[in-house]
Amino acid sequence: MDPVAAKFIGAGLASLGMGLAAIGVGTIFGNFLSGALRNPSAADGQFPRAFIGAALAEGLGIFAFVVALVLLFVV
Numbered sequence: 082m083d084p085v086a087a088k089f090i091g092a093g094l095a096s097l098g099m100g101l102a103a104i105g106v107g108t109i110f111g112n113f114l115s116g117a118l119r120n121p122s123a124a125d126g127q128f129p130r131a132f133i134g135a136a137l138a139e140g141l142g143i144f145a146f147v148v149a150l151v152l153l154f155v156v
Contacts, residue, residue: 099142102138109135113128
């Protein structure tokens with residue numbers, strides 16, 4: 082296999098993590114909204130936890146982006 086083709090395949094697979102992180106953030110806030118509509122009095126206590134979960138998911142997406150860039154331009 083051509084090394085350039087393998088590099089592009091690896092970068093494409095690494096960039097899948099960005100899309101999966103977006104799905105994770107949508108799931109986090111969708112479940113938060115569902116729970117907040119069921120029990121509005123508990124929504125204030127759960128809101129910071131939703132942001133922490135979203136920040137961790139976005140961090141993994143950014144990490145996947147960095148890995149894809151490293152595979153494309155450094156290796």
